[in-house]
Amino acid sequence: MLPSSTVENYLKAIYQGQSSLASDGRLVPMGQVAAALNVTPGTATTMVKALAESGLAEYEPYTGVRLTPAGEKLAALVLRRHRLVELFLVQVMGMSWVEVHDEAEKLEHVVSERLIERIDDMLGHPTHDPHGDPIPTPEGRITPRHLDSLLTCPVGTPLRVTRIADQDPAFLRFIESNGLKPGQLIEVETRDTAADSVRLCGQNRAPITIGARAASKLLVEAAAG
Numbered sequence: 001m002l003p004s005s006t007v008e009n010y011l012k013a014i015y016q017g018q019s020s021l022a023s024d025g026r027l028v029p030m031g032q033v034a035a036a037l038n039v040t041p042g043t044a045t046t047m048v049k050a051l052a053e054s055g056l057a058e059y060e061p062y063t064g065v066r067l068t069p070a071g072e073k074l075a076a077l078v079l080r081r082h083r084l085v086e087l088f089l090v091q092v093m094g095m096s097w098v099e100v101h102d103e104a105e106k107l108e109h110v111v112s113e114r115l116i117e118r119i120d121d122m123l124g125h126p127t128h129d130p131h132g133d134p135i136p137t138p139e140g141r142i143t144p145r146h147l148d149s150l151l152t153c154p155v156g157t158p159l160r161v162t163r164i165a166d167q168d169p170a171f172l173r174f175i176e177s178n179g180l181k182p183g184q185l186i187e188v189e190t191r192d193t194a195a196d197s198v199r200l201c202g203q204n205r206a207p208i209t210i211g212a213r214a215a216s217k218l219l220v221e222a223a224a225g
């Protein structure tokens with residue numbers, strides 16, 4: 001019997017791999033799963049085969065893996081626990097959004113259904129965690145939503161930071177100290193393809209220039225109204 005936290009981490013990695021794929025129904029390459037979990041491809045394959053035997057995933061040798069509807073639902077519920085715990089740690093415990101991801105990585109495997117629903121009630125049924133990641137419903141559903149990054153968004157129009165697609169504490173600190181947290185209003189001034197950089201300005205702030213990699217992890221929406 002595999003420890004449930006291991007199973008849950010695999011389900012989560014495959015789920016997140018699937019949501020980063022361009023088209024629905026494609027398989028997540030095993031190399032990507034192994035890299036996300038920091039294990040060798042051999043270990044990942046053994047584990048994914050076990051998931052397939054439990055009916056949680058479909059594995060195709062030399063191609064990759066995808067979750068079955070049952071696997072998808074379990075993965076979404078792990079993310080639900082993770083994201084509600086993060087929000088609870090920030091809003092109720094007063095922790096920084098920089099430090100809550102690592103705590104939630106552990107707590108997501110141990111908090112009970114009852115506690116999670118109590119947290120959800122207490123926080124007023126929130127839809128997003130402190131990083132802007134959507135919180136799945138108790139049924140494990142997320143409304144898919146396309147967001148531009150600072151590499152693809154329109155230039156010279158008001159934007160609202162919606163989601164930060166990286167949990168690295170150093171990156172989150174950089175985001176915070178430059179006024180780029182979810183909810184902040186910003187505008188891309190120029191995009192320089194030769195230098196691979198984006199120049200942007202926030203409210204009452206001097207413009208800053210960031211690299212394309214950082215820009216790709218800042219997701220935004222039009223700040224209408």
Ligand SMILES: [Zn+2]
Nearest residue numbers: 086101104167
């Ligand atoms: Zn997190």
